Amino acid sequence: MGAREPLSRARVVTAALALVERHGVEALSMRKLAAELGVEAMSLYNHVKNKDDVLDAIAEVVFADIALPAPTADWRTDALALAHAFRAAALAHPRTASLSLTRQLGYPALPVTEAALALMTRAGHDPEQAVHASRALLAYVIGTLLREINSTTDPDALRHTTLTTSGLPHVTASAAHLAVCHHESEYRFGLELLLDAVALRVAG
Amino acid sequence: MGAREPLSRARVVTAALALVERHGVEALSMRKLAAELGVEAMSLYNHVKNKDDVLDAIAEVVFADIALPAPTADWRTDALALAHAFRAAALAHPRTASLSLTRQLGYPALPVTEAALALMTRAGHDPEQAVHASRALLAYVIGTLLREINSTTDPDALRHTTLTTSGLPHVTASAAHLAVCHHESEYRFGLELLLDAVALRVAG
DNA sequence: CTTGACAAGCTTACGGCGTAAGTGGGACCG
DNA sequence: CGGTCCCACTTACGCCGTAAGCTTGTCAAG
Numbered sequence: 001m002g003a004r005e006p007l008s009r010a011r012v013v014t015a016a017l018a019l020v021e022r023h024g025v026e027a028l029s030m031r032k033l034a035a036e037l038g039v040e041a042m043s044l045y046n047h048v049k050n051k052d053d054v055l056d057a058i059a060e061v062v063f064a065d066i067a068l069p070a071p072t073a074d075w076r077t078d079a080l081a082l083a084h085a086f087r088a089a090a091l092a093h094p095r096t097a098s099l100s101l102t103r104q105l106g107y108p109a110l111p112v113t114e115a116a117l118a119l120m121t122r123a124g125h126d127p128e129q130a131v132h133a134s135r136a137l138l139a140y141v142i143g144t145l146l147r148e149i150n151s152t153t154d155p156d157a158l159r160h161t162t163l164t165t166s167g168l169p170h171v172t173a174s175a176a177h178l179a180v181c182h183h184e185s186e187y188r189f190g191l192e193l194l195l196d197a198v199a200l201r202v203a204g
Numbered sequence: 205m206g207a208r209e210p211l212s213r214a215r216v217v218t219a220a221l222a223l224v225e226r227h228g229v230e231a232l233s234m235r236k237l238a239a240e241l242g243v244e245a246m247s248l249y250n251h252v253k254n255k256d257d258v259l260d261a262i263a264e265v266v267f268a269d270i271a272l273p274a275p276t277a278d279w280r281t282d283a284l285a286l287a288h289a290f291r292a293a294a295l296a297h298p299r300t301a302s303l304s305l306t307r308q309l310g311y312p313a314l315p316v317t318e319a320a321l322a323l324m325t326r327a328g329h330d331p332e333q334a335v336h337a338s339r340a341l342l343a344y345v346i347g348t349l350l351r352e353i354n355s356t357t358d359p360d361a362l363r364h365t366t367l368t369t370s371g372l373p374h375v376t377a378s379a380a381h382l383a384v385c386h387h388e389s390e391y392r393f394g395l396e397l398l399l400d401a402v403a404l405r406v407a408g
Numbered sequence: 409c410t411t412g413a414c415a416a417g418c419t420t421a422c423g424g425c426g427t428a429a430g431t432g433g434g435a436c437c438g
Numbered sequence: 439c440g441g442t443c444c445c446a447c448t449t450a451c452g453c454c455g456t457a458a459g460c461t462t463g464t465c466a467a468g
Contacts, residue, residue, distance in 0.1 A: 006445085006446095007445080007446080029424075029425060029426085030425080030426065030427080031424075031425075031426090039446070039447090040446070040447055040448080041425095041426085041427085042427075042428095042446080042447070042448080042449095043445070043446045043447070045427075045428095046444080046445055046446075047445095050426075050427075051425095051426065051427090098306075101350075102302075102306055102350070104354045104355075129393075132390050132393040132394065133393075133394075133397070135348070135351070135390065135394070136344065136348075136393070136394030136397055136398070138347070138351075139343075139344050139346075139347030139348040139350075139351060139394065140340065140343050140344045140347060141347070142343075142347040142350065142351075143342070143343030143344060143345070143346040143347030143348075143350075144339070144340075144343040144347075146305075146306070146343075146346065146347075146350075147339070147343060147346075150308045151308075186336050186339065189333075189336040189337075189340070190336065190337075190339070190340030190343065193337070193340055193398065193401040193402065193405060194340070194397065194398060194401060196401045196404060196405070197397040197398060197400045197401035197404070198397065200400060200401070200404060201397060201400070210416080210417095211416075211417080233453080233454060233455080234454080234455065234456080235453080235454075235455090243417075243418090244417075244418055244419080245454095245455085245456085246417085246418070246419080246456075246457095247416070247417050247418070249456075249457095250415080250416050250417075251416090254455080254456075255454095255455065255456090409468105410467105410468085411466100411467085411468080412465105412466095412467090412468100413464105413465095413466090413467105414463105414464085414465090414466105415462100415463090415464085415465105416461100416462090416463090416464105417460100417461080417462075417463095418459105418460075418461070418462095419458105419459085419460075419461095420457105420458085420459085420460095421456100421457085421458085421459105422455105422456090422457085422458105423454100423455100423456100424453105424454080424455090425452100425453075425454065425455100426451105426452100426453090426454100427450100427451090427452100428449105428450085428451085429448100429449085429450085429451105430447105430448085430449080430450100431446105431447075431448070431449095432445105432446090432447080432448100433444105433445095433446090433447100434443105434444090434445095434446105435442100435443090435444085435445105436441100436442090436443085436444100437440105437441085437442085437443105438439100438440085438441080438442100
């Protein structure tokens with residue numbers, strides 16, 4: 001019965017992340033988290049302020065995992081790379097990513113925000129337009145990833161609700177949307193669309 | 205001591221919506237909701253399956269409140285009108301809207317989905333591209349509204365976390381983002397950007 | 409008028425939750 | 439060796455969602 005590795009904030013956060021990825025956010029409780037670490041619930045509070053602190057901490061991990069691409073000569077390449085890195089990080093921890101995209105994170109998200117802003121400035125926007133454009137880019141990325149993650153987690157939510165509704169007034173749209181689900185290529189499609197528009201706006 | 209108005213699903217949902225708008229989602233409990241209606245918690249279950257059912261129901265309200273604009277000759281006008289209607293409905297119930305944008309809603313969101321799809325088809329896209337483009341539009345709308353709603357609900361979350369962080373390595377970006385906060389005009393900016401790109405893609 | 413079914417409220421009860429507050433022992437420093 | 443501090447444990451409180459059962463008012467059929 002040797003001494004076990006001592007608890008630490010890092011160990012708590014890691015365990016919380018694992019628990020959320022395995023069973024979803026709603027399954028995360030301080031008691032279960034403690035059990036996971038072979039410890040009583042209240043011991044966690046020596047390393048963590050409260051449950052919200054834990055949620056913030058795991059949400060940050062996703063942003064921390066975004067490998068910001070080094071800027072190249074072409075802002076457009078960089079934009080695609082940034083968006084791709086964002087998506088990769090989100091898909092690496094899908095259930096946690098829902099949290100990250102939803103929660104209001106200030107500082108942890110800043111590097112990404114700033115990268116997007118720098119990018120749009122380099123593209124030739126004036127400062128105010130650069131802010132607008134970078135936010136548009138991030139809004140698209142976040143909106144798309146939210147949808148993608150939800151449909152991955154719960155793949156036939158739409159199909160189910162449509163089929164159990166009698167009368168089916170709107171099958172056409174749902175069928176069309178279900179038929180097209182190559183997430184990655186769709187992501188690129190919207191991205192290119194947006195970047196085309198940015199380029200156009202700067203040129204014209 | 206006359207007989208009070210009997211409970212009904214509609215009354216429950218209305219009260220839940222009001223409670224959420226007043227005190228936030230985390231303040232919604234079956235007990236408080238019942239108290240609001242002058243009733244005991246378990247009575248609610250005669251009209252509602254469970255708490256999740258309540259949450260779904262209030263989330264639907266936002267979509268139901270989107271006044272779908274009648275199609276005109278110009279798809280672009282219609283796209284702006286749709287986005288504007290979406291935004292109006294979301295801002296009318298901001299705290300509930302977070303739920304609506306986050307939760308996976310199948311059927312209730314369908315009219316909007318279909319309107320966007322129809323619009324992109326009318327713009328000249330082939331069916332598959334129309335799906336992609338409509339999803340891009342909705343992703344932008346949802347991503348933007350999430351940000352807007354969160355920053356309205358909790359206006360200085362970013363400022364606070366930045367200021368309390370010593371070292372402040374990234375003040376530039378956050379300051380720039382804070383300085384620009386005319387939500388409505390920003391919304392239009394990104395929207396026009398996206399629609400320009402759609403028009404371009406169809407023409408070229 | 410009686411009866412019995414049914415809808416819709418109330419009561420009780422259970423297990424789980426987050427966390428405030430206090431306890432105790434082991435490690436380290438004087 | 440005594441003191442101090444860290445850190446895990448224990449206890450306890452009030453809230454939660456909801457299963458199960460009970461009560462009461464309403465109303466149609468006999």
